[in-house]
Amino acid sequence: MDNKKLTPTKLVLPVMFAFAGLFGCSQDNELAEPSSQLSQSATSAVTGATNSKISFRSKHYIVLSTGEKLPAGLANNLAAANGQVTSLMTEAGVATVYSDDPAFAAKAGKIAGVRSVVRDLNIQWFNPEDEKIITLEDFGTPPASGDNDRYFDLQWGHAAIKASEAWNTGVRGEGVRVAVLDSGFDLDHPDLAPNIDMAASKNFVVGEQLGYALPGVGSHGSHTAGTIAAADNGIGIIGVAPQAKLILVKVLRDSGSGAFSWIMDGIIHATNQGADVINMSIGAALPRNGKFLDDNGTPDDPSDDFIVSDTKATQELLVALSRVTSYATKNGVTVIASAGNEANDGNVDKSLVHLPSGSTGVISISATAPRGWALNPYSTFMDHLASYSNYGTSDVHFAAPGGDYQYPGNEIVTIGGVRQYAYVFDYVFSAGSNLAPGTASYYWSVGTSMAAPHATGVAALIISKNGGSMNPAQVLAKLRESADDLGKPGRDPQYGYGRVNAFRAVTN
Template sequence: MITKKFTPSKLAYPLVFALAGLFGCNPEVEVDPAASLSLDATSEAQIANGASKIKYRGKHYIVLSTQEQLPAGLESKLAAANGKVNKLMPQAGVASVFSEDPEFVAKASKIPGVRSVVRDLEIEWLKPEDQKVVALENYGTPPFSGDNDRFFDLQWGHAAIQASEAWNAGARGKGVRIAVLDSGFDLDHPDLAPNIDLAASKSFVTGEQLGYALPGVGSHGTHTAGTIAAADNGIGIIGVAPEAQLILVKVLRDTGSGAFSWIIDGIVHATQQGADVINMSLGASLYRNGKYLDDNGTPNDPTDDFLVKGDTKGVQELLIALDRATRYATKNGVTLIASAGNDANNGNADQSLVHIPSSSSGVISISATAPRGWALNPLNTFMDNLASYSNYGIKDVQFAAPGGDYMYPGNEIATIAGVTQYVYVFDYVFSTGSNLTPGAASYYWSVGTSMAAPHATGVAALIIGQNGGQMDPAKVLARMRASADDLGKPGRDPYYGYGRLNALRAVTLTQ
């Protein structure tokens, strides 16, 4: 373990950048993010406003019991109905089943103790068009920031939530276990490998291993895991909770799609592996009326041949199945955190969609904040604009955290931490990536509420670590709420929820 202090006196100007968010920011300022967005900017942000791409997963079903535990002998009874059980999740009262029998639903629905049998869904939980990825092509030279993790100064999000000050107060996430439910991971990345519990990690994706296997550096799972718990090892970046353990759970293909049942599997598995926190930087928007769209469907074209007729009951049963999994996790002491979504959707006005898992029982939903042009004036740039793409709404957001944005309009070039890039790129979130070269460290910038949730998860881990571990999720939530910087209207508002999270206050608050 490398132990060091992060204080302004150790930073050589001008590379005091990374801690700029610690100064000159009034946490009580009232902000109306919507007023700062032009009509054109708002329209640009609403790239994919609408339901996620969803299709039925052929011959795969989810069975719910009448109680939150499965009836005795269910597997043999399902077999008698021509169903092969893929996974029994007795803790949640859910089973995933494969059957080639066209009458399986009717047969299985008659089994005593079965509440419903619904078709599993294949969902695009990560939209490719949302992934604004910029790779780091030139590693440059290490910065002179008083820290030997060469890209720490690029992590403005840590400054915004005062992570380094929390470390100085002794909070580093030691002993906390964090499960990351996502796409594939770079398992031998030098910044991640020291903190990964491989024995507890697992892939639930049919035909894909835990490791990321696509070319390029855009491993979404690796990026989120790095923000949460990259080791403080003098190599590249540092996670918000650099001494926490990572349980990596692959529930999405590397391309971002995945079965509904895989998410439930992942939540149950992480709980059984002793996770204290689960991060879900993924999400899907479903029509409450149950209308599904495949890859060629649009919600605005009623003549579209690919529009599947409504299945309101099916949607409701799937939401109940997910709720059962999240309740099981919460009852077993797991704090669940999820991204609020990237559709710039106003949940107060548009209630036709339900975003999951951020709206599921016990899940803490995170909106995204960002600076605009931070690289040009890092000491004075406001860090807490609501990101242009972030979903918002009183019931849709509980907290805000750094997620980055692409709204800075200029094309100026800047150099920070030995890295030269466009100014707008520095407003993105910088974290770990994967280049498929064993042991090589790759990094990239990205934006999204997917990047905000890991900052929040890191704060939760610091809180739990300071508590000595095994903390009631309700108490974690209460501490986050009491310590957040209230940036919007007093109390809970549509943009920041209870406020933008503050790691230092979260670990030092006495009340």
């Protein structure tokens, strides 16, 4: 499959009905709710969205040094202050510590070379129940399907960024390593397994494994990884960079929650494992006023005692994460993250800071989508700013396909043998997990979480074209010069420098 050519017209509708009964695929799944009945649930189903459920993590601390590196002997000094070191990010000047001593922060703050000690955060990054819009399951492994992987027709995002045209130049991501920081992954999914570097992959979530383990079809991590680098193997979907290698880093629980410190650990690990690109389809909107929930309290108690005000915590967490992302970029890693899904205008509302997209050196991606693509795949405009996407001149670097639920009609359409409401096809289709070995699952989802992987795939193609190694500043420059400049000329609040274009990125 490495040398096959895909013409632009084969991105959509080349064999609409031809393979409908050949692959043992269950196409009798129920139709999604009509769009007129879906507005409320669809809004909550946007993945990669920030969430108001942010709380201080009891007895867990983040320690920042005064310099870029941790001072010698810090672990011993923290132990003397009744702290148990859980992670030393020496290269970034950050450490994480557990302590049941209420006075630990005060004691540790007096250690020579320590800048600050703040509480770690727990964040509910997304709800996996919300993201399961509609699913497909695969039973059996069919032979290679020539130019058409079974569900490639559903991947309108690849058409929007001209992925197949980029592949036809011979650039498919070979020699590039992409780290995906996310929740659990379907490790034996036939579209993902060929490209996973298991030796470099790692789990940072206490009490869970790298593999996705929640019942039902889901797996936010599998979805994002599939968009980036699903293998071109004639089975299901194809990633934007189908020959790139995947370093899977689990930094969120399968339930969608995770500690702030796990993400920093994941970035350091990916960097040290030789990642060329890091994708973070995750996001948290931290209040600049520093008002957080405290998980020492009772979540059901509405009293003000459950709210902790700590402006310094916000400032220092920003510094900590920016140190880690700076370490990555200084070591040759291009870092990409979703811009967030609050439909927030960063030019007007500055009460929140979005992380990790707002951290130093991180490329932030807003989401685009068609409206009724399935009704006219060849000519439908696919670059509307998604209704939920955050935007703002300084908040967005580029746009990429993320899907949307704005099409109002209830027409039923068949694309590539799949029968669904037309609005469903405006979502992003990628890999999922149903916990059954040897059974491939897929689902549609919507969000800037889906946009970032498209941009990450293009970055991987750029680096591959350059021989497999490239300075992040050069990658950013190439993304800028090759993007389709939508909206106002130059950098604008909705699209940043433009919607990424894979073909131009490897040919300009």
